[in-house]
Amino acid sequence: MRKTTSWIAGITVIAVVLATIVFLSAPANADSAAAEATYKAKCAGCHGPDGRGETATGKMMKVKDFSSEEVQKMSDADLFAAISSGKGKMPPYKTLSADQAKDLVAFIRAFEKKK
């Protein structure tokens, strides 16, 4: 009886550890972290680390504040198109995959809450 109980406890511990590993490596977490890294590397120079576009280049190019209503009322498709195909003085980012561009759209949406 005792032996069976500790055997079950052992299996339970292993199952919990495995479940935790799977949970922590879930794509949702990885993607937003990747989007943040991409944003910092490729976008923050113009759009600013906080999305407000208050960098020297951002001011020169008159980029819009990502947390503004003007940008937030644009559709996901419009934001996606600006990222993958470019818009005005913004260069197209053809090296980004569709998934990466989608994650960046979600990242830009999150600026609204940080107002």
Ligand code: HEC
């Ligand atoms: C060289 C400066 C520059 C860089 C780098 C840049 N952008 Fe832009 N971006 C602009 C400009 C300028 C506009 C405004 C274009 C217009 O309205 O004519 C713009 C517009 C946008 C828009 C559409 C919303 C709006 O304000 O019209 C999105 C979305 C966007 N950028 C996302 C990004 C993302 C994501 C990256 C990084 C992958 C990035 N940008 C990198 C300059 C830049």
